[in-house]
Amino acid sequence: MDASTPAREIFMNAVRVLLSTWPVLQIAVDNGFGGAFGQQKAEWMIDVVGKYFYENSDLVPSEVEDYISVLLDQEFNTEVDDGSLAQLSQQMCSMFAQCQQGATEKVQQTIASLAEKNSGRAKVSVPAPSDEEESEEETEAMECDAAPSSSQATALPSPAKTEEEEDGWTTVRKKK
DSSP states (O other): OTTHHHHHHHHHHHHHHHHHTOHHHHHHHHTTTTGGGHHHHHHHHHHHHHHHHHHSSSOOHHHHHHHHHHHHHHHHOOOOOSSHHHHHHHHHHHHHHHHHTTOHHHHHHHHHHHHHHHTTSOOOOOOOHHHHHHHHHHHHHHHHHHHHHHHHHHHSOOOSOEEEOTTSOEEEOOOO
């Protein structure tokens, strides 16, 4: 079992790198598709996808693709139609087979190159809940401030015509 433990760790690291550098999952987490705990869901997803390989024998890429698709749909309300999921599943199956055959050096090289390619990418971080709440309050305050001016504009009697204001917006008023 000691011989398979390093291979398992290397494969789990490969799954981590593949999923954490996959743009679909990054976008889902960065934009809050998974809710307040999106980052934790992504970490959980990495763990369960890795375990999926060890709990099921002779997986083919389409099975892995279906499994990840269900996870994305249920946890992030996200469907993938760009073909990247099939490519990701193929890479995972290939790396798993390499780890099972003892070719861990090749898997580690692939992991290193993937990590290097994506190290230059800017990461968008999800704001802390307190910042988000403040932002929502500011937005609500701005909406409330704007509301009186729009109600005043509709209260003024004017013919049904459009007026172009300074900022380029066109105000359409209703006939009375």
